[in-house]
Amino acid sequence: MYVCVCNGVTDHDIRQAAAAGCRSVAELTMRTGCGATCGTCLDFAAETLEQARAQPIGCVVPLPVLSQAA
Template identity: 55%
Template sequence: MQAVYVCVCNGVTDRDIQRAVDEGCDSLDALAARTGCGSTCGCCREYAEEAILQAKSKSLGLPIAA
């Protein structure tokens, strides 16, 4: 499966977000500090928050609610 860009401005992919969550990022602010995601134009912030929730669910082995 190919990585999907979440933040084009800073080149952050869904895999980068998964790695950041695995390493302790648990909020958009923490993700922005670590990767820059959401800190430039802000267009990706909503999707980035969803990606964080999905990454947290994967880290815990929980199903994602629709």
């Protein structure tokens, strides 16, 4: 999912940055460009980064299962 549409940064990009040692939103912006244009995404980017840093490395968070109409 895109977190920063202006710079094309996804939640996956943020998780990768966290796994590579990114510790703050300022550092995330320097690494990915997330929030560098309009800044609207910064709250969600910070939340995503915090959640990613809280996960053990290699931990896979399951995606919700969508039911299909029969």
